[in-house]
Amino acid sequence: MASDVATVRGQQTTLEHKPPRSRWWREVGWRHVIGVVAIAYCLLPLLYILSASLNPGGSLTGSNQLFKTIDFTNYSDLGSTDFSTWAVNSLIVASVTAVGTVLMCASAAYAFSRFRFTGRRATLTGLLLVQMFPQTLAFVAIFLLLLSIGDVFPVLGLNSRLALIAVYLGAALGTNAFLMYGFFNTIPRELDEAAKIDGATHAQIFVTIILRLVAPILAVVGLLSFIATYGEFVIARVVLQTPENFTLAVGLYNWAADERNAPWGLFAAGAVIASVPIIVLFQFLQRYIVGGLTSGSVKG
Structure with a gap:
């Protein structure tokens, strides 16, 4: 019972x-x-x-x-088109822009984080305010500026990949510098002071100590910059004029411009292949993404 x-x-x-x-x-x-x-x-x-x-x-x-x-x-038909040329152009532009963005923004973030100078806070605020306006609002001014510069320095004028990289770098400083600035503030300043006691200069501290400790945020900024410039269309369409200098976004757009006669099969195949570098790079750097995006929010 x-x-x-x-x-x-x-x-x-x-x-x-x-x-x-x-x-x-x-x-x-x-x-x-x-x-x-x-x-x-x-x-x-x-x-x-x-x-x-x-x-x-x-x-x-x-x-x-x-x-x-x-x-x-x-x-297989992509081999008889300019697709390979466009892919190389996109990889060159995106890679150089990503590396330049990382170096430029890391230097700026280190200066804002470690140095105290007149106008520091105003400069940070100015960078933030400038980045509130999308770059596409300035494409007319960019076109006219590059048109004028091309008369003096053709390598920096219209239809130049170097000019396109310069435009991308000009728009990359604000947001990425703020992202790195928050991460740099999490690195103890005692490390800098200890290195200075040993006789290290600011350049040696930056290169040999700080950059190694902030590797996650460098990877995140490089990845975001690569993705943004690899698929960017509006500015690239304004700057680049001839097919041999087109990036993938501009070249594939030209294929799809005529909706009735567009080679949609080639377009789809090109889009699939164009996505491979992004997927590979994302898989390679994914272990840095969460840490790089969240650590900078601890102290700012």
Whole structure:
């Protein structure tokens, strides 16, 4: 009799601790639904463009049935176009811009974090205010400026990849410098003082100590800069004039400009290949991303 009572009480306790289905949906279930919808929203366009790249018919409407036809003709046909030239141009512009952005913003952030000089706070505020206005608002001024500079220094005028890199670097200082500035403030100043006692200069402290400690934020800024410039279109379209200097964004746009006669199969294949460097770079640097984006918010 006692064992039967204990069994009944155990079953009642199990039922009491088991959450009802309605409570599970309120607390956990709706999150799963939103997660599945978000994943589908992100994956379906990717699957569609991949299916279109494998469709030799060259029509997006013919790709409504995903992966009905699998053919790599579009990928092989890219070799007879300027796609490889555009890809090289994009990699050069994005890589040089990313490296220049990291070096320039790291130097500025170190100066703002470690030095105390007249106008420091006003300069920080000015950088922040300038970055509140998107760069696309100035593309007319950029066009006229490069047109005038090209008369004196053709290498920095229109239709120059170096001029495009200079424009990108000019817009990269504000936001990235602030991001690095917050991270630099988390590095103890005692390290600087100890290095100075040993006779190290500011340049030696910056290169041999600080840059190694702030590697996560350098990786994050470099990655964000690379992604932003690799796929940027408006400024690149204004600056670059001839097909041999086009980046991927501008070149692929020219393919899709005529909607009726556009080679959509080639466009889709080019878009798939163009995404590979971003995916590889993101996978390589992903271990730095969370730490680099969050550590700078601890102290600023």
